[in-house]
Amino acid sequence: MEKNQLLRDLPKIDELLKEDIVNNELKFTMRTIVVETLREAIDNYRELILSGSIDEYSKENILKSFLELLEEKKGSKFKKVINAAGVIIHTNLGRSLLAKKALENVVNVADNYNNLEYDLKKGQRGSRYSHVEELIKRVTGAEAAMxxxxxxxxxxxxxxxxxxxxxxxxxxxxxxxxxxxxxVPDVMSFSGARLVEVGTTNRTHLYDYGNNINENTGVLLKVHTSNFKILGFTEDVSLEELVKLGYESKIPVVEDIGSGTLIDFSKYGFTHEPTVQESIKKGVDVVTFSGDKMLGGPQAGIVIGKKVYIDKMKKNQLTRALRIDKMTLAALEGTLKYYLDEKEAVENIPTLHMILSQKSDHKKRAQRLKEELESKIKNFKFALEEDYSIVGGGSMPTEKIDTYVIKVESDKFSPQELEKKLRENKTPIIIRISNNEVILDVRTIFDKDFDIIVNAFIFLD
Structure with a gap:
């Protein structure tokens, strides 16, 4: 059929609005969205005709396209994805997953009015920080927190x-x-502080700080380099030395510890990472750290330290622009409560559990997933092998966590093509490719998602 005739035969919006399929969607979807989607479906077929991609179509084809487009519009832009990459704190995939109590707290405050800024005992306006400040102080040993x-x-x-x-x-x-x-230099500059760099990339001494202290020095800042390591000919100033210098010079010492580690991972066979509690014990005046990395909670920046300094920050007008909302506070409270008992934290906070769970447990889980795949899929090969996961999120960059993975081979798809197909699955599956091999790392896959993975391969088989 000629292009002009195909274009003339394209149905009008009013005509499609009379179809039963469209009328059924109008019962549940706003008319504006339905009409917009019908127009988009027709426009898509017009483009296909003009490009010569099709030489025939039916009204049913356009209605099918309409339903597919409408399903996308009705769904959330936020999608659940399956993290099969073995990166536990995956920045691109939302970082740390929330623990059960944190989720329960979020639902409770989101679904009800709450005492966000209301003191129930005094019957007057209260502080939103009060909901977590005492808990943070108890867990970290700090005088004050926000x-x-x-x-x-x-x-x-x-x-x-x-x-x-x-x-x-x-x-x-x-x-x-x-x-x-x-x-960090850009953040510092935006704060209004003037950066004074001392020492060299690999070696900094105490006298480098001391020689640059003057009447205009505001703070001595230490930033924990959690996302990289410098090895070899190195020298750094210890917290104890810096705190002593700050005390003698009457200048506050601030430490940005980054990931916010609240348990000593060296007890579990990992390289020691400085904990928040250690910094407070060593006398640091102010410590900052993240809530959604090693702590395993929601995105947040936690500030702890001497009360005199925290009180000043609470009065800073910038605080209102940077404050967190009720749902973040609720999630943070639910997460921090687990830290009152380290065993409870390790068992119940997903990030900690994934990092510290045993390799042998993941071998059994990987074997089960492999058996399920092999029993239903013929045109792929699945191999169980030892490999390693990583922490991610700029935390513990040198650590490799022994685990078991499933390596996938296909004569039908290249590794890159298979990665794309799995990523475009209805529930996207994010894998990793290493040495040109497709790898499913079960350490970051939940048992409840095994069926989704199996069905994705059935579709591709």
């Missing part, structure tokens, strides 16, 4: 409060990029 919307905001608030129009002394080796092209 929370903002992420750790970069926490650092900016601290420096703006304590160091605006003053100098912040920091080692050159700690001027890190924290992801998304955001850099």
């Amino acid at each position: 929370v903002v919307n992420n750790n970069a905001a926490a650092v900016m608030l601290v420096l703006n409060t304590l160091c605006k129009d003053k100098e912040a002394i920091v080692s050159r080796g700690q001027l890190v990029e924290i992801g998304g092209s955001f850099r």
